[in-house]
Amino acid sequence: MSDQLALGLRDIAALGQIFTPEPVVRAMLALRRNPGRVLEPSCGDGAFLRQLPGAVGLELDPDHCPPGARVMDFFAYPEREVFDTIIGNPPYVRFQDIPAATRRLIDAGPYAAWADGRANLYLFFIAKCVRHLRPGGELIFITPRDFLKATSAVKLNRLLYEAGSITDAIELGD
Numbered sequence: 001m002s003d004q005l006a007l008g009l010r011d012i013a014a015l016g017q018i019f020t021p022e023p024v025v026r027a028m029l030a031l032r033r034n035p036g037r038v039l040e041p042s043c044g045d046g047a048f049l050r051q052l053p054g055a056v057g058l059e060l061d062p063d064h065c066p067p068g069a070r071v072m073d074f075f076a077y078p079e080r081e082v083f084d085t086i087i088g089n090p091p092y093v094r095f096q097d098i099p100a101a102t103r104r105l106i107d108a109g110p111y112a113a114w115a116d117g118r119a120n121l122y123l124f125f126i127a128k129c130v131r132h133l134r135p136g137g138e139l140i141f142i143t144p145r146d147f148l149k150a151t152s153a154v155k156l157n158r159l160l161y162e163a164g165s166i167t168d169a170i171e172l173g174d
Contacts, residue, residue, distance in 0.1 A: 020047045020089040036084030041074040075105035087140040090125035118152035
């Protein structure tokens with residue numbers, strides 16, 4: 001196995017990193033309605049940041065953090081920081097595989113009650129993003145289609161219902 005392939009498999013397994021293809025980035029950017037402050041909380045290779053000058057980018061993995069972004073666990077980012085738009089592709093990591101440092105931050109935050117064996121890291125990402133949105137803010141994320149019906153997402157769906165509305169859902173297939 002090549003070193004690059006091995007690194008890619010490590011990223012997917014350990015950090016849930018799947019980088020967003022340019023056509024998907026363009027489609028998601030076309031959904032953006034709000035001018036103002038933008039956050040990409042798991043910026044990976046910077047696919048969105050390259051198109052959004054001045055946006056705030058956070059990336060947990062220093063090996064993939066693009067220039068201008070901060071190496072930081074999103075769950076350590078202060079909630080007093082608010083944004084008009086939050087956009088990106090959150091990490092997809094099964095609950096039992098969430099890195100220990102991130103788990104501690106989740107357990108110390110308002111999402112501790114959500115922490116069961118069925119939850120996925122992307123659910124916690126979405127919930128934290130909602131807390132970073134200004135009133136009228138927009139969250140533009142790629143998600144698995146099961147987040148609307150999964151038992152592990154019930155609390156998130158309740159939060160989304162109370163916080164706002166889903167205005168667009170685009171099926172991209174597998």
